[in-house]
Amino acid sequence: VLFRSAMRKVGLNLDDHTSLRLHPELVAEAFAIFCMTASHKMLLDMQFANLPDHVYLMRELMGGDAEIEIPDPYGMDLEAYEVCRDSMVEAIPSIVTFLKEHYPKKA
Secondary structure, eight states, X not given: OHHHHHHHTTTOOOTTOOOOOOOHHHHXXXXXXXXXXXXXXXXXXXXXXXXXXXXXXXXXXXOXXXXXXXXXOTTSOHHHHHHHHHHHHHHHHHHHHHHHHHSOOOO
């Protein structure tokens, strides 16, 4: 519920959002997977025997001296969810650029 509150504060309504368990078919179909933390990435590597190479940390594409991990707010207060949200927002431009460069539209 806290992630919904954090998103409402910036004008986004995620009341209808439901999370989806990652399963082998979804992993196989994905052209890129973005994780918040290195430990999330490591858990995926342990869970999926044939995890593709296209698994990234959301912020690693930002470059420079940006912190590459997004602190996981699970079990924390609203402020932690807001920090998480803002860290993701900062990463979005570099993710979009990366996707445009590496996964151009197919004709």
